[in-house]
């Protein structure tokens with residue numbers, strides 16, 4: 048069926064996304080783009096290294112003479128400049144130059160970090176993405192945003208830098224912890240909610256097959272959510288307008304993520320942020336009560352939260368107003384105008400956010 052997509056930038060083909068069920072097509076794909084003399088550095092985190100680095104290295108050695116592996120400790124707390132520094136050291140010591148290749152093997156942390164290393168090492172060296180989490184397959188590996196966290200600020204230092212290829216082996220999702228799979232599902236649901244109502248319906252109706260990772264269902268889900276992200280980033284690669292729609296659920300979601308000191312996954316916070324944003328849309332009569340309650344409850348089968356305890360609403364509002372996505376015109380807040388359609392609003396008030404956050408604190412036993 049669908050096994051590849053093209054991403055264009057300014058109407059010119061930029062790179063391909065390949066959907067596969069194993070790594071065994073990788074050497075061929077990469078050798079279509081690079082000479083066998085090119086040196087390859089696989090950058091991966093300590094978890095993914097144990098699972099897949101050898102297999103990927105062996106596969107790439109079919110086409111390339113030199114393949115080395117550089118790993119860093121897994122976790123968002125290592126998505127920082129010190130880890131970038133270590134990668135530069137590795138590349139310098141192994142005499143990598145501008146015509147060589149970086150392969151990012153891992154989740155969004157690995158992809159963002161390796162992409163930033165690639166964007167900056169010798170003013171830019173080619174890189175490809177082998178995303179291994181659901182979140183990185185449908186979201187972070189597509190669109191060229193790379194970067195690291197700086198002090199307390201997420202993704203504060205970075206660059207737009209496009210990969211030469213994104214190769215997705217969906218079978219690696221089998222080893223992904225369930226909670227990480229759910230985290231990615233929040234972005235899949237978000238994609239449908241903002242751009243494609245029928246896909247959203249398909250996803251919520253298909254949850255048993257999705258959760259059991261039935262390969263053809265998984266492939267269709269990956270294809271359709273990636274296609275949504277692809278279209279949005281093609282229309283607005285540098286986030287001047289429409290790309291901000293991808294931030295649905297993220298304005299309050301990011302604040303919630305920070306408030307709980309990253310003990311919730313990104314997707315869990317996006318789910319909470321999406322529920323709160325849907326509540327605001329419901330109160331503005333953009334969504335019906337029925338649509339709001341269905342949207343809220345359909346996160347549950349995917350093991351995503353729709354309520355929280357202990358949320359300090361004043362603190363969330365403070366964190367929201369200091370979000371780096373805000374500009375001189377103030378807060379940008381994405382609301383659904385119907386299921387499958389979203390719009391950026393500039394006039395969402397603290398009172399509306401307060402009411403929506405209070406809803407999240409709702410305790411059914413009361």
Ligand SMILES: NC(=O)c1ccc[n+]([C@@H]2O[C@H](COP(=O)([O-])OP(=O)(O)OC[C@H]3O[C@@H](n4cnc5c(N)ncnc54)[C@H](O)[C@@H]3O)[C@@H](O)[C@H]2O)c1
Pocket residue numbers: 092093094095098121122123126153154155156157159179180181182183186187188189190191192193201202219220221222223224227230313
């Ligand atoms: N660049 C973008 O446009 C963009 C978009 C969204 C998110 N992000 C970034 O992505 C990051 C989150 O990505 P993530 O959720 O993939 O986190 P992650 O990379 O930390 O991966 C989550 C965990 O799963 C492990 N793992 C990865 N693949 C595995 C597999 N197949 N089997 C078993 N374990 C596996 C990892 O080692 C890690 O412990 C954040 O830093 C976020 O800022 C970037």
Ligand SMILES: [Zn+2]
Pocket residue numbers: 186234297313317
């Ligand atoms: Zn996100």
